[in-house]
Amino acid sequence: MKIGKNRIAVLIGRDGEIKKEIEQKLGVKINLDSKSGNCEILSSPEDPNYMPLNIFTAQKIVNAINRGFNPVKAMKLLEDNYDLEIFNLMQIVGKSDKHIKRVKGRIIGRNGEIRKAIELYAESFISVYGKTASIIADYENLQIARKAVSMLINGMPHHVVLKFLENKYNEKKKERFKQMYKPEF
Numbered sequence: 001m002k003i004g005k006n007r008i009a010v011l012i013g014r015d016g017e018i019k020k021e022i023e024q025k026l027g028v029k030i031n032l033d034s035k036s037g038n039c040e041i042l043s044s045p046e047d048p049n050y051m052p053l054n055i056f057t058a059q060k061i062v063n064a065i066n067r068g069f070n071p072v073k074a075m076k077l078l079e080d081n082y083d084l085e086i087f088n089l090m091q092i093v094g095k096s097d098k099h100i101k102r103v104k105g106r107i108i109g110r111n112g113e114i115r116k117a118i119e120l121y122a123e124s125f126i127s128v129y130g131k132t133a134s135i136i137a138d139y140e141n142l143q144i145a146r147k148a149v150s151m152l153i154n155g156m157p158h159h160v161v162l163k164f165l166e167n168k169y170n171e172k173k174k175e176r177f178k179q180m181y182k183p184e185f
Contacts, residue, residue, distance in 0.1 A: 001059065003037040003066050004130070011039075011065050015063040018071045022061055025078060026054040030062070060084050064136060068129025076125070076136055085146055092153055104128050104184050106152045114125055121165035144168045 003011060012019050012031065019116070021045050025030030027050030031040040041058045044050055057077060063078045064074035064084050076082045093099040101144055108115050108129050122145035132152075151161045 001039050001041075001062065001066075001075065003032065003039045003062070007036060007039055007066050008032065008034050010071065011030065011062060018065075020073075021071075022058055025049060026050065026058045028054055028058045028100075030058070049111060064134065067132055067134040068127035069125060069136060074124045079138075081138045083134045083139060083142055085137075085142055087149060087153065088131065089133060090131045091154070100131055102135070103153055104153075106158075107133050107149060109158065114152065114161070117162055117165060118145055121169040122148060139181075144170060145158075 005040075012034070013021075014023070022028070022031055023044075023095070027044050027047030029042045029044050031042065035069065039062060041055055041062065043052070043055055043065055052113075060077045061074045063086070064077060065071055067084075067086060077084060077109065089100045089103055093103050108125070109117070115128070122137060123141045124135050124145040126145065126149070127134045133149055135142060135149065137145050148161050151164065152158075163182055
């Protein structure tokens with residue numbers, strides 16, 4: 001996998017702590033060429049934290065950091081029910097920089113308000129970086145955030161997307177309330 005030049009330092013971290021943390025928690029070895037940005041993730045079967053599927057989790061975390069997330073948010077992917085969704089805006093809206101910039105602006109909103117609303121109501125993290133928009137969330141919330149971002153990409157008005165998010169958030173709150181106060185018979 002290739003890491004962007006301006007994301008290499010973020011992946012390594014101060015004194016290599018981020019890279020070391022990923023390697024220790026997942027039992028993998030990350031070979032990163034800081035000049036070219038080439039990154040290779042290898043398994044370390046002798047490591048006590050090694051599990052065969054940890055390579056895929058490490059790839060997701062490295063990919064999330066490469067897509068603009070800070071390492072703390074990317075580490076959420078260590079939890080089993082969290083996943084990463086990446087929208088390649090170039091494939092969706094075409095190669096026109098003008099269209100990509102417009103769609104990125106729609107997803108972020110004025111002063112970041114739409115992005116904050118999606119993060120709040122869908123309980124997720126969103127990064128709009130380069131020619132991509134990415135989401136980290138648990139599976140249930142990922143569906144909601146994915147739908148909201150898709151609506152924005154397809155040109156839905158912001159107030160419609162906000163109403164959708166509020167409705168889904170209220171449904172989740174009602175469901176949690178029902179689960180919490182379910183009578184025992």
